[in-house]
């Protein structure tokens with residue numbers, strides 16, 4: 001990834017949010033002018049959404065551009081996942097998503113930057129949750145599972161959903177470019193940042209996905225006793 005491409009990706013993301021803010025202020029202005037409470041409420045909801053987006057983007061950018069070394073410590077590999085579960089349980093309930101964790105039973109600590117890995121898993125779980133936004137069938141049972149296990153000399157995190165899946169054209173680029181299919185709601189920074197952090201752990205990220213069936217993202221972090 002060249003600096004030019006990175007800046008292009010950033011600009012696109014910022015442009016999206018700026019567009020969203022413009023849209024929200026238009027709706028708010030209409031609400032004030034027409035003294036219409038519905039418009040005011042709608043404009044304010046839009047505004048809040050955009051504030052969340054710019055907050056997330058600035059965090060992703062900071063992570064992406066992080067020049068300081070990660071803070072490696074010996075950690076329980078289930079810890080960052082449990083934090084993500086806590087954070088996302090509310091949204092899971094609200095959106096009727098069956099959200100489950102199969103933790104790693106082995107009591108082995110892993111050298112990692114727990115906050116950074118937390119961000120990676122959060123990005124993957126948010127993507128898994130979002131994958132139900134495009135599902136036409138309202139009766140579909142929505143499952144998101146996180147599995148943490150030891151496989152040879154790695155700790156493996158699997159994030160699995162039965163959402164919309166990923167089409168073949170997009171598949172080629174999601175780990176290489178700032179690609180989003182979420183229009184105003186995405187920036188395409190999530191997976192790029194995630195990949196960068198995982199590679200800084202000497203790990204790997206891969207995925208399998210089938211359109212209409214779901215996706216499985218696999219993160220492997222090597223076990224080692226020191227950095």
Ligand SMILES: Nc1ncnc2c1ncn2[C@@H]1O[C@H](COP(=O)(O)OP(=O)(O)OP(=O)(O)O)[C@@H](O)[C@H]1O
Pocket residue numbers: 123127128131161163164165166170174179180181182185186187188189190191192214215
């Ligand atoms: N679990 C998933 N199911 C379906 N599509 C996915 C999944 N994970 C990623 N994608 C596809 O990959 C694209 C890129 O994901 P990425 O997380 O990088 O960006 P984003 O989610 O669009 O925006 P954000 O920057 O807010 O994360 C998504 O827009 C989506 O099309």
Ligand SMILES: [Mg+2]
Pocket residue numbers: 123126127190191
């Ligand atoms: Mg994302």
